[in-house]
Amino acid sequence: MNVIILLAITGVFSMFSGIFKQKMLALPIILLAFISALVLLSFGYLGDFTALTNNMVLFDAHAIKFSMVIIFLSIFVFIMGQYYYSEDIEHLTDIFALFVFSIVGGILLVSFQNLTMLFLGTEILSIPLYILAASNRRSLASNEAGLKYYLMGSFATCFLLLGITLIYGAYGSFDLDLITSAITAKGLSSLFITGVILILCAFIFKLSAVPFHFWAPDVYHGAPTVLTAFVTTVVKVAVFGALLKFMLFIGGHQGDKWMLLFMLVIIATMIFGNIVSVRQTNFKRLLAYSGISNVGFVLIALLAINEFTASYILYNLLAYGISSILAFSIYSTIKTHTEIDTIDGLAGLMANNKLLSISLIFAMLSFAGIPPLAGFFGKYFIIVNAVSSGYVWLSIIAVVSSVIASYNYLRVSAILVSHGSEIGAIPISTLYRIFLLACIMCIVVLGILPDQVLGFLG
């Protein structure tokens, strides 16, 4: 709970630093607050296992782990954001404040213990995102993305609210514990089942999994690249954190009923994400689709929940998240300086931009799942867990679709090093250089020490 307060104050501070013309202070203060939150959380401060505010928020081990990954990935997003918005310094603090508020929403979401808190967390997470999606005011695509995201997001919220209401109607409470005891007393009602399905639909929407994925490519493509990186990484961690908690909750109440629904969603998401991505020519869209297919992959972990599920999910999202933020940031750097946004346009990047190309190659190889990079173990743990739980066919589909997907990443890395039109040297600042090296280091370290990382997350 304390971490929520700390971060909320940071967000307010960021807003005020804009009002008092101290714009350059915003990023250092935010980074300081986030890093200290991360350190304090990892040493066991700021986390309190007691239920707070009438049992609405429970900041337990589950919430701490997910919050830490959210905060860790956010640090990368902020550094990317500083670089991305270096042209538009005027609104920087407002934008950062919105990001911080969204992160606060994410942390609320992973620590919910009451269905109203689930709703509030989702909204606090999402509303800043709608604004941020449209924050590139002069771009038509950004405005379209904002509007589309807002309309579709509201639609999903309706599902969520209706689901919560139906559950309330069945058992007269929003509290997870009280609902559980009511179910044992009264038995399972059909209102409850309908409500759960509606809530799951809202989750699937937020995760941009098939069949509620239609908004995602356009929004990811049109929105500012920092926001796209944020939505495909940090937001996914928060939503998966909440979804895992919700699955654990419904798992006790005939959980196998939802499994078929989930299997169909997973297969469709992986196949859709991977096959459509093969035909993409735009680099940002390719990354967006790879985000969708990775969601399908992570959902596999939810089929067979055991004590390791949370750490496997977090490992995958961490591995995917860092590679993805790295790739998005390189995309936006190249776009800003050369107006190139197609995959073929990247030809010959290696000639004059060694560090950018090598970083991008690392990201691509990690996506492709080449051992011993982070992406390999991210997929490996989930697949092995699924196989040992008996989901053999699903795992084979997952492996085959990831081979299809690796074609994309190989294609990008092949084009980068090819000869041809040479892209001029793109200037990069020292901060950005450190950022790139830190991302590469994370990708390698996660892969070389998977056990230690899992132990930390588990």
Place this chain on the structure above:
Amino acid sequence: MNILFVLLIPFLSALIILLANNNLSQKLATLSSAVSVVVIGIMLALFAQDTAAISSIDLPWIASMGVHFHIGADGMSLLMILICNVVTLISMYVSLGDQIHNPKQYFALILFMQTFMNGVFVAQDLFLYYIFWELALIPAYFLLLIWGNGEKLRPATIKFFLFTLLGSLLMLIAIVWLGNAGTTSDYSLSAITGLEIDTETQLIIFGAFMVAYGIKTPIFPLHSWQADTYTHAPAPVTILLSAVMSKMALYSIIRFVIPIMPEAVSEYGIYFMFAAAFGVLYASIIALTQKDFKRMLAYVSMAHVGLIFAGILTYSQAGLSGSMVQMVAHATNSAGLFFIANLFFKIKNTHDIHSFGGLRQYMPIFAGLYMVIMFGSIGVPMTNGFIGEFMILTALYQYDVIVALLAGSGVILGAVYMLRSYKSIMLGADHTTAQKDILGTDKFLLYSIAFVILCTGIYPAWISQLCESSIQNILQPYLQK
């Protein structure tokens, strides 16, 4: 002496090259690969005196999965490392005269490739082995993409990568199954060899492994990536691919497939053997029709490794010893032949066989050395190709006459296409302008290769002696049953 040296020397050299000046990279890389050759030479000498002289390393790596960083070497591993290090040195020589753009990355990648290929040969933990196996592909991929040439370079390279990736993933699934088949999760080779696996399960795992190795070797019908890749790759990389990388798969069959799945090999090996033997004939027929010298050599290489592949699966003393001898021979000869192809390319900027002719009158030394290497490749007695081929064909004949016939006719065709290409390049109508004969390093290198070919041909027993105990260990479980 610790086996870790064979990984550390190239790996650290590659890092140093990346940090050092561009002008120095070639010298550093050549020096590093020469040191590697010296080190493996010392190791072989120590090993000959005392088989326990090479110490291994066993550190826990991913404890929750039971994965260890476990490396060690026996005679067979040392032989493969010898091949790898010598061929790397040859490929450094081949690069000597060329103007290479971005020499830093180029030489660093070659040394990384050497590191990972050596890693494959020393890994004693199947998971670690898989990681080295997969990693060896990455430098090869970028070496091809950046320094290769040809119109279809990019699609060919991606095809190469995807083919091998698909094969390796199948193998990974099998490895994970094997690692978790015991009571605890343990990927070490000794633990997995001790498992009792029923024949039906063995078949599935055997299939997964063999498809991966069949792609990498390659054998018929999994070879479609090979000719394009070999043709488009720069000469040093082609040499590494054909002389070492294909050996990774052959070595793995001996090291892993036979001890872990002996029943499956003896029961279902015949299908793969048949495919490989058919591939020998098939590749030889295609080689006959090739006009491009380098492309022809790609098919020659496929015919030779196919024969070794079949020989290993006979699972007999003669077949395995013959395969070891033939692996050394194939590495030497294919390195020599691809080097010669590169020399042709320097003369006329083409690999087209028919645009040459009458070269011998200008280049007698070159013609003579080319003939020795060619005889090695055909398998003329007293050259290195003879004894291995003979042993393998004997083993195949004892196993199955039809397989022996298929493979044998491929071997006979080998003489036809090699001699035909020799005739149209070196003899016959004069299509070339006056040329200087080969000089300097080129001459030295070809002389050395020819020398090795003759020495190994006259005294091939050193290979069998070196590998004898390894082969005995591998055959042991089978002979007991």
